[in-house]
Amino acid sequence: MGEDAAPSVLLERLRAGDAAAFRAVYEQHGAPIFRFLTRLCGRRELAEDLFQETWMRFARHARTLRPDTEPRAWLYTVARNLVRSHARWALVDAAGVAALASWWYLEAPSAAPHEAAVGADAGRRLERALGRLPIAGREVLLLVAAEGLAVDEAARVLGITPEAARQRLHRARAELARCLPKEDET
Amino acid sequence: MTDEELDARIRALPEAPLTAALAARVQSQAGAVFAGEARVRWVAGIVTATAVVSAVALYLTWAVQFLNALASG
Numbered sequence: 001m002g003e004d005a006a007p008s009v010l011l012e013r014l015r016a017g018d019a020a021a022f023r024a025v026y027e028q029h030g031a032p033i034f035r036f037l038t039r040l041c042g043r044r045e046l047a048e049d050l051f052q053e054t055w056m057r058f059a060r061h062a063r064t065l066r067p068d069t070e071p072r073a074w075l076y077t078v079a080r081n082l083v084r085s086h087a088r089w090a091l092v093d094a095a096g097v098a099a100l101a102s103w104w105y106l107e108a109p110s111a112a113p114h115e116a117a118v119g120a121d122a123g124r125r126l127e128r129a130l131g132r133l134p135i136a137g138r139e140v141l142l143l144v145a146a147e148g149l150a151v152d153e154a155a156r157v158l159g160i161t162p163e164a165a166r167q168r169l170h171r172a173r174a175e176l177a178r179c180l181p182k183e184d185e186t
Numbered sequence: 187m188t189d190e191e192l193d194a195r196i197r198a199l200p201e202a203p204l205t206a207a208l209a210a211r212v213q214s215q216a217g218a219v220f221a222g223e224a225r226v227r228w229v230a231g232i233v234t235a236t237a238v239v240s241a242v243a244l245y246l247t248w249a250v251q252f253l254n255a256l257a258s259g
Contacts, residue, residue: 017227022220026213031204038202047202052212059219063227123199130196145193177187 007070014062014071022062025071026055032147033075039142041083042131050082076149076157080139129179137172144169 013021033054037047057078058071065074130138143154155165 017220017223019217019221022217023213026216030209030213034204034208035201039199044202048208051204051208052215055212055216056219059216060223062220063223122195126195126199141196145196146199173189173192177192180187 007072008067011065011067011069011071015065015067017063022059025058025062029072029075030055033079036076036142036147037079037083039130039146040080040135040139041086046086050079050086053082054079070153070156073149073153073156076143076147077159080157083139084135125180129176132179133172133175136168137175140165140168141172141176145173 010021010025014025034047034051037050037054038044041047041050054075058075065071130141133141140154140158143149143157144151149157151165151169152162154169155162158165158168160168
């Protein structure tokens with residue numbers, strides 16, 4: 001019903017307490033937010049908790065959002081802040097990435113065994129390299145490269161200027177590209 | 187490797203699936219909170235409006251009594 005509505009229209013309906021608008025926003029952004037959380041924090045269990053908390057916060061604040069709020073950016077901002085502020089952040093950064101590799105590809109759709117193995121290896125290398133990036137670089141890279149946000153929108157999510165976001169993105173891409181050949185040698 | 191190629195490789199990474207059970211549970215809980223917030227705000231609005239009207243009525247009553255007292259005495 002509301003899936004195709006423009007963000008401003010959805011926001012107006014949300015502010016009016018329209019439950020269908022809430023469902024529409026959830027259907028539109030639920031999976032992307034979960035994907036972003038799992039890739040950013042690297043642990044499915046933690047991502048599930050933070051995913052739930054993100055939507056609970058959205059539910060509590062949806063009616064009081066400012067008229068110029070973009071629900072997508074708001075959701076990514078909250079999700080990102082939850083990851084940042086999570087008390088177990090130290091564990092997420094190190095052990096979480098290792099844990100990720102152990103389950104991630106088990107659930108991936110399988111192709112031919114050899115192709116699947118090669119693809120999984122390449123994927124693991126990229127995932128490991130992503131996990132080794134500083135969080136500031138990883139989050140901007142995931143927002144722009146994986147989630148398709150414009151740099152300006154990613155900057156708003158991160159609370160930095162567009163120019164700073166561009167610089168951060170450039171550094172993250174360079175760092176990731178530098179890490180990948182090293183990973184390939186291992 | 188170009189930026190576009192790198193981005194494409196990141197996008198091509200397998201996604202952690204949002205299971206139907208988790209999606210349904212979160213939607214149900216968050217939806218209930220959203221509906222509850224709406225009810226709470228509606229009730230709060232009614233209570234506030236009632237309180238304001240009562241306060242004004244009380245003040246007017248007192249003002250009339252005060253003026254009557256002044257006039258009579």
